[in-house]
Amino acid sequence: MNSSDRSPEGLNSPEPKPKNFIQEMVERDLAEGRSGGRVHTRFPPEPNGYLHIGHAKSIHLNFGIARDYGGKCNLRFDDTNPLNEDPAFVESIRRDIRWLGFDWEDREFHASDYYDQLYEWAVHLVREGKAYVCELDEKEIREYRGTVTEAGRPSPWRDRPVEESLDLLERMRQGEFEEGRYTLRAKIDMAAANMKMRDPLIYRIRHAVHHRTGDRWKIYPMYDFAHCLSDAIEGITHSLCTLEFKDNRELYDWFVENCPVSSRPYQTEFARLNLTHTVMSKRKLKRLVEEGIVEGWDDPRLPTLSGMRRRGYTPEAIATFCDRIGVARTDSVIELALLEHHLREDLNARALRVMTVLDPLKLVITNYPEDRTEVFQALNNPEDPDAGTHELPFSRELWVERGDFREDAPRKWFRLAPGKEVRLKFAYFVTCEEVIRNEKGEVIELRCTYDPQSRGGQSPDGRKVKGTLHWVSARHAVECEARLYSNLFTEAHPEAEGKDLLECLDPHSLEIRPHCKAEPYLASVAVGESVQFFRHGYFVVDPDTNEERRVFNRTVGLRDSWAKLEKKLQPG
């Protein structure tokens, strides 16, 4: 399927894709010659956690804008708080961005690269009378700041002589004072309606070892000071961030305008991504990991990029998803179904079809010779004739899906039931003649007869069977483990009605099937590769796979219209 086929005029008139407000802004800026006709963006993660699907939106936006308008996009680690940051996160962030398909070339930067320059500018602000060293403690600073409805009061140190501030600042840097003793603050407006402008902190004392600068620094810059100036240093033209930074923009501009920078970046805010049935905040993700609710940052139920990769998501699916959701300034929550749609769309086009029985039930073909084996050619992918075929062995004893047999078949049941005939995919028609039970009365085996004339799955007399089942030759079956993942949360909006996150957990979000039966071809699929388990869904080979054990993660199920139908039939 080619999207251009849908256009009546074909390839020559692709439907014009609407532009989002950021693209419009960039085009306008380019047309007006702002920033010298340059476009330069950046993706600025703090290395204090793993990237998630929300970051993917930002990465696609920033790198996409650069790509589409002949610009560049930097990777910059916003490492201004050594307490939270870890080089392990730096590496995971690099890996995730590369996985998404983006390349920052030689432009990997760190805010810590700029500590000297930032310090110089802080000194500049003090000399200009625009910053001062304050001795209020944390609690006092909060009190003096006032509230959203009341103006703040000036710090008693606000008018400290410049030379004194300069001296104190230098000694702060040298490590002469304990943490919390002093701060450097911008002198702006304690009565500003915008709380961010009430003499915000520029530096705080931290006797911490930074993962890149070691113990060289005893003071660390705050985000609002470091971020905008880092943008200026790098010649960023468009600094894109999420909506909650709207109020910070006034401060952003203040620092850029009051420091002798040689480049003028502009901040623009867009709505962050929210998804139903999951949580996106680092705090909540961290809680799930640390309380052992999930098995780590790469747990396939998490929306972290490493989790999604392990779940079997593809970068292509994430890309088309990001493209489709757009970029706007409205707070929004995207339905998980949309993400899953793009995932199925991608996987449907390329995942090889294989047959795996998740809940095995023995099926014996009584009129098929015991010592015989046939080999059928199984189509790898009906969506892609070029994908070829693979060999599929067939014999007298097979495994079929327990759920494909019903003693008392409901209405519109196309599958196995006493006396019913079905097609075994690529093989023969079989008819269920007898049901074998154990002493507890449980069905343990189906005895069937096959029609030799139906070889390949068609009968010469043209009779139709509605049901086509997947199966695995018992003698040739490969054992494997399937991990069936579903949403971590039962609620579309966890915590929505004052519920605690943990109350919304689905206890069945992971169901392990340790003894599945797969056709032999599956043994050759490599870790990280995706396949479709016929009639079940898309699965990916998990890294836990080794010589003794093959593990498959369910990425996403196939749509199941029978499940819907059955639900509808039931009450009536």
Added chain:
RNA sequence: UGGCCGGUCGUCUAAGGGUAGGACACUAGGUUUUGGUCCUAGUUGUGGGGGUUCGAAUCCUCCCCGGCCAACCA
């Protein structure tokens, strides 16, 4: 209660004074050796009241609702 931002189908997102369109979801049908895919059709929307205008989702006004801001986090 102060400031700022924002409200278009169930969910996202277009239309920027001139036919409210697309995608997902949902419903019904068709095709099918996956109850998958694919195809066809359909339901559903401009938060509310005033105003300007031949004409308003779009401009003005009042109201309502939602989000963000009072870390030495980012």
